[in-house]
Amino acid sequence: xxxxxVIELEDVWAGYESDRVLEAVNFRMDAGDYVGLIGPNGxxxxxxxxxxxxxxKPDRGSVRVMGVSPExxxxxxxxxxxxxxxxxxFPIKVWDVVSMGRLKPHLLQNLxxxxxxxxxxxxxxxxxxxxxLAKRPINELSGGQRxxxxxxxxxxxxxxxxxxxxxxxxxxxxxxxxxxxxxAELNQSISILLISHDLTAISTYVKTIGCVNRRLVYGGQKxxxxxxxxxxxxxxxxxxxxxxxxxxxxxxxxxxxxx
Amino acid sequence: MIDTIQNIFAYDFxxxxxxxxxxxxxxxxxxxxxxxxxRIVFLxxxxxHAAYGGIGLAYYxxxxxMLGAILFSILSxxxxxxxxxxxxxxxxxxxGVMWSIGMAVGIIFVxxxxxxxxxxxxxxxxxxxxxxxxxxxVMALVxxxxxxxxxxxxxxxxxxxxxxxxxxxxxxPVAALYLMMLVMIGLTVVxxxxxxxxxxxxxxxxxPPATANLFLKDMxxxxxxxxxxxxxxxxxxxxxxxxxxxxxxxxxxxxxALSYLAAAAYKKLSVHAKP
Numbered sequence: 001x002x003x004x005x006v007i008e009l010e011d012v013w014a015g016y017e018s019d020r021v022l023e024a025v026n027f028r029m030d031a032g033d034y035v036g037l038i039g040p041n042g043x044x045x046x047x048x049x050x051x052x053x054x055x056x057k058p059d060r061g062s063v064r065v066m067g068v069s070p071e072x073x074x075x076x077x078x079x080x081x082x083x084x085x086x087x088x089x090f091p092i093k094v095w096d097v098v099s100m101g102r103l104k105p106h107l108l109q110n111l112x113x114x115x116x117x118x119x120x121x122x123x124x125x126x127x128x129x130x131x132x133l134a135k136r137p138i139n140e141l142s143g144g145q146r147x148x149x150x151x152x153x154x155x156x157x158x159x160x161x162x163x164x165x166x167x168x169x170x171x172x173x174x175x176x177x178x179x180x181x182x183x184a185e186l187n188q189s190i191s192i193l194l195i196s197h198d199l200t201a202i203s204t205y206v207k208t209i210g211c212v213n214r215r216l217v218y219g220g221q222k223x224x225x226x227x228x229x230x231x232x233x234x235x236x237x238x239x240x241x242x243x244x245x246x247x248x249x250x251x252x253x254x255x256x257x258x259x
Numbered sequence: 260m261i262d263t264i265q266n267i268f269a270y271d272f273x274x275x276x277x278x279x280x281x282x283x284x285x286x287x288x289x290x291x292x293x294x295x296x297x298r299i300v301f302l303x304x305x306x307x308h309a310a311y312g313g314i315g316l317a318y319y320x321x322x323x324x325m326l327g328a329i330l331f332s333i334l335s336x337x338x339x340x341x342x343x344x345x346x347x348x349x350x351x352x353x354x355g356v357m358w359s360i361g362m363a364v365g366i367i368f369v370x371x372x373x374x375x376x377x378x379x380x381x382x383x384x385x386x387x388x389x390x391x392x393x394x395x396x397v398m399a400l401v402x403x404x405x406x407x408x409x410x411x412x413x414x415x416x417x418x419x420x421x422x423x424x425x426x427x428x429x430x431x432p433v434a435a436l437y438l439m440m441l442v443m444i445g446l447t448v449v450x451x452x453x454x455x456x457x458x459x460x461x462x463x464x465x466x467p468p469a470t471a472n473l474f475l476k477d478m479x480x481x482x483x484x485x486x487x488x489x490x491x492x493x494x495x496x497x498x499x500x501x502x503x504x505x506x507x508x509x510x511x512x513x514x515x516a517l518s519y520l521a522a523a524a525y526k527k528l529s530v531h532a533k534p
Contacts, residue, residue, distance in 0.1 A: 053424075053427075053428050055424065055427065055428075071430075074428050074430070075428075075429060075430055077428065079424075079425060079428045081422070081424060081425065086298075087421065087422065090296065090420075090421050091296070091472055091475060091476040091477055091478055091480075091481055092417065092421055092476070092477065092478060093476070093477055096417060096477075096478075097421070099414070100417075100418045100421070100422070100425060100426070100429070101429075103414070103415065103418055103426065103429040103431055104429075105429070105430035105431060105432070106432075107411075107412055107415055107431075107432065107435075107436065108411075110412070110414045110415045110431075111411060111414070112414070113414070137476030137477065139476060140476075153425070157429065
């Protein structure tokens with residue numbers, strides 16, 4: 001399964017109006033990869049995600065998802081967004097959230113959830129070990145449980161690529177390490193792209209690592225290079241801890257815990 | 260008590276008023292839930308007020324004001340929808356502008372029209388007791404349309420309301436669905452206008468779902484309970500207005516608002532009572 005490119009960016013420049021956020025980004029991710037991209041806030045992580053999902057058109061360069069345009073290829077992506085504050089209070093049950101992974105592009109295909117789709121939703125819930133929460137409204141869940149719901153929704157889409165945006169914000173460290181174990185398991189069949197400002201957490205789990213700060217430094221290696229450091233010298237404080245065994249710094253996620 | 264109520268509904272106009280409240284209750288409960296969950300209350304208000312432009316124009320050209328209202332509310336719904344989809348962050352300013360333009364156009368054309376215009380007030384403040392058989396037919400058609408719309412697209416509507424980005428990534432036709440929803444809001448506004456007037460339409464759209472949301476954490480349940488609450492508020496308001504000889508629309512709104520406040524207070528107290 002390795003060797004085939006699932007995401008390819010060639011000389012991508014993107015931004016908003018006069019504000020250029022990404023410059024000359026080249027990136028290739030192959031089937032079976034588990035890539036972690038780190039970068040400071042405002043360094044273009046979210047823009048990169050939007051470009052890959054086809055939500056923003058790049059000013060220059062080409063984007064390919066599973067060999068086609070993002071609009072055509074994005075249904076192969078299981079997108080796990082950051083949990084938005086206002087969405088936590090939305091009156092909806094876990095089952096209904098995860099069923100969204102089975103949405104089809106034509107409105108008339110979504111009249112009701114077919115049995116085959118129900119089976120897939122159930123399997124995704126079981127995979128994330130939250131089948132017992134199916135009937136609970138999401139506002140009653142903990143941060144860690146909600147994170148699992150969001151991943152289960154992505155899995156219900158039967159994706160080839162799992163794309164996670166800041167998966168550990170608003171999750172305590174115990175459930176985040178459990179989540180990373182699950183991701184490692186999923187990686188046996190799904191390519192994973194993880195984007196975060198939290199290096200300590202991801203560097204232990206991902207196969208390869210890169211850094212985004214306007215430009216992208218990624219060479220498919222596991223180590224943080226000095227080039228990454230100089231490109232993204234604003235990278236989070238957690239970077240200091242890298243390489244020091246068993247040293248744990250208070251990570252940035254704690255700031256995000258407070259609403 | 261029962262006798263009095265029976266006597267009240269012995270009048271044709273009271274029966275029409277009741278039927279109108281029931282039909283409008285269905286429409287407002289279903290569409291209001293979507294308005295509240297999508298946080299587009301301001302947009303709903305904009306559509307309602309822009310509709311007044313259509314009323315003024317229709318009046319000037321001697322056409323049925325309802326027709327003008329329908330046309331204008333649909334056009335303004337689409338216009339505001341496009342603005343909202345294109346310019347997420349600053350859409351409220353533009354919606355505010357369209358809101359006022361609609362009102363201004365309406366007022367100018369009404370003042371250009373010679374003659375007696377007392378019934379124009381009824382579009383602003385509602386005239387539940389003057390609902391005709393024709394009005395009821397329009398309301399029934401809109402109610403049917405809204406029910407079919409919600410039944411058919413429930414899952415997709417829930418998805419775009421909850422997470423628009425994820426729906427886009429699943430390639431759902433988010434923009435089309437969104438615009439359809441706004442057109443439904445436009446039609447809702449026109450029929451609710453007969454009951455409470457366009458100035459108070461927002462209350463009919465928001466208070467029942469907001470009350471339902473205090474107790475239910477599920478969109479389907481919210482929709483059904485909102486319809487029930489709309490019926491309750493309208494019937495109680497109607498009877499009270501008749502008994503006290505007050506304007507029906509305003510009494511309905513006050514009954515709804517007080518019920519909401521009471522429910523919210525009860526909710527707050529019962530939460531605090533728990534350890």
